[in-house]
Amino acid sequence: MATTPSTASLEPGLRAACINMRNYTFVTKFMLLGIPDTEGLEKVLFVLFLAFYLFTLLGNLLILLAILTSSSLHTPMYFFLGNLSVFDIFFPSVSTPKIMLSLMRQSHTISYEGCASQLFFYHVLGGTECFLYTVMAYDRFVAICHPLRYTAIMNRRVCAGLTVGTWLGGSLHGSILTFLVFKLPYCGPNEVDNFFCDIPVVLPLACADTSLAQTVSFTNVDVVTLGCFFLILTSYSHIVLSILKISSSEGRRRAFSTCSAHFLSILLFYGPVMLIYLRPASSRWLDSVIQVLNNIVTPSLNPLIYTLRNKDVKLALRKVLTQTFHTSGVS
Numbered sequence: 001m002a003t004t005p006s007t008a009s010l011e012p013g014l015r016a017a018c019i020n021m022r023n024y025t026f027v028t029k030f031m032l033l034g035i036p037d038t039e040g041l042e043k044v045l046f047v048l049f050l051a052f053y054l055f056t057l058l059g060n061l062l063i064l065l066a067i068l069t070s071s072s073l074h075t076p077m078y079f080f081l082g083n084l085s086v087f088d089i090f091f092p093s094v095s096t097p098k099i100m101l102s103l104m105r106q107s108h109t110i111s112y113e114g115c116a117s118q119l120f121f122y123h124v125l126g127g128t129e130c131f132l133y134t135v136m137a138y139d140r141f142v143a144i145c146h147p148l149r150y151t152a153i154m155n156r157r158v159c160a161g162l163t164v165g166t167w168l169g170g171s172l173h174g175s176i177l178t179f180l181v182f183k184l185p186y187c188g189p190n191e192v193d194n195f196f197c198d199i200p201v202v203l204p205l206a207c208a209d210t211s212l213a214q215t216v217s218f219t220n221v222d223v224v225t226l227g228c229f230f231l232i233l234t235s236y237s238h239i240v241l242s243i244l245k246i247s248s249s250e251g252r253r254r255a256f257s258t259c260s261a262h263f264l265s266i267l268l269f270y271g272p273v274m275l276i277y278l279r280p281a282s283s284r285w286l287d288s289v290i291q292v293l294n295n296i297v298t299p300s301l302n303p304l305i306y307t308l309r310n311k312d313v314k315l316a317l318r319k320v321l322t323q324t325f326h327t328s329g330v331s
Contacts, residue, residue, distance in 0.1 A: 027186040027205075029109045034102050034195045035288045046103040052300045053096045059303025060085040062317055070316035076154040077143065078313075080136045081306060083163055084265075087132065088299040091125045094118055095196035095295050102195065112186070115197040120178040122198060126273070127224055128170025133266050134228040135162045137235040140259050145242045173224055180213040181206075193284055194291065200276070229270055236263060261305050268298045 038045060067073045067082040095118060101107050110118070142153050181199055184206040194201045199217050203210045236259070243255045272294035276287065307313050 027112060027188060027190045029111050029190065030115045030197065030202075030205075031191045032098070032102055032108055032110055032195055032197075033191055033193050034099070034108070035292070036285050042103045042105070046100055049096060049100055049103070049296055052296050053092060053100075056092055056296075056300040056303075057089060059300065059307075060088045062320065063303055063306060063313065064089075066313060066316035066320050069320055073312060073316055076139050076159050077136075079159055080132065080139060080163075081313075083132055083166075084129070084136070084302065087125055087129045088302050090121075091129065092295055092299045094121045094125065099195040110192075110197065115192070115202065116178060116182045118197040119181060119199065119202065120174050122174075122196070123177045123221075124170045124174030126170070127173035128166050129269065130224055130228045130273075131166035131169045132163075133262075133269060134231050135166060136262055137232040137266070138162075140262060141235040141239055144239045144255055144259070173220065176220060177217050180217050184208045184210060184213060194288060196291070196295070198291075200287070225270070225273055229274075232266060261310060264305055265302055268301060269294075272298065 035045070064082050064085045067078045067085075098107075098110065098118075139154060143150050146153065177199060181202055184203075185208050186205055187207040189205060192201050192205070199221075203214060203217070206213075239255075239259060243252050243259075246252045246255060272290045275290050276294070307317060
């Protein structure tokens, strides 16, 4: 467990507590308080969250299967879309099963290690997805602004390197945040004011000075989020200018259609993230609603966004489903 921090930098009350730290019992589990003001709605929320979760898994698995089996989708854009589908399968799986158990009154507690794992994977996957959206924006920038050099620039080696880079960047991001939060001692209280473990609700429970962890953690999150968002906006500024220069209205429509699904996904991803981490004030109920949107609802919308607005994906999905039903009928 973490060692006792230096008492010189603490307030008098915390200093006295840390002097006698050896007499404290360190937290071995946390109590998840869940979503506020939902008493009596547990069964309704369980069914709703289960429906979203199953739709997320099924929708993203179908998109991934369509990309893998259709040779026409073996391009950089769909390679990155396949990666996004993988993340949208894992990301809600960090917190959704636990909240559904809580709603069914099976378990409101989570172990110390489980809480640390939730925070780690939440920020690893969130950071990776943040970097991936930036890479996808760059891919669209090259496709629209430099179409003749697209295949040369976005070759397999570059795509693989960018994908590995997103994973490494997300892993480093999540590791730093988890280390900063859980190197602190936790000796009570142990009530997490949310339905899963995240920085804003776990740090206040530490029985030590959290100023350094708060500063570095939120700076890290802000830099990653705003940095990626700025790069995406820069890419799309160039994309819009290039599209407006296209002479034919059909060409402009197709170019906008290609980018609109990605840009809509970006807004759905970055909107809740910025509301959670960049707001000066905090509201327990509003924070929980935003987290539900971010963790449960948004991942289920990406399959709809990319299938409804993309003819190639719809054709590939129709082919996969037709073959699946045909095979099932034959067997």
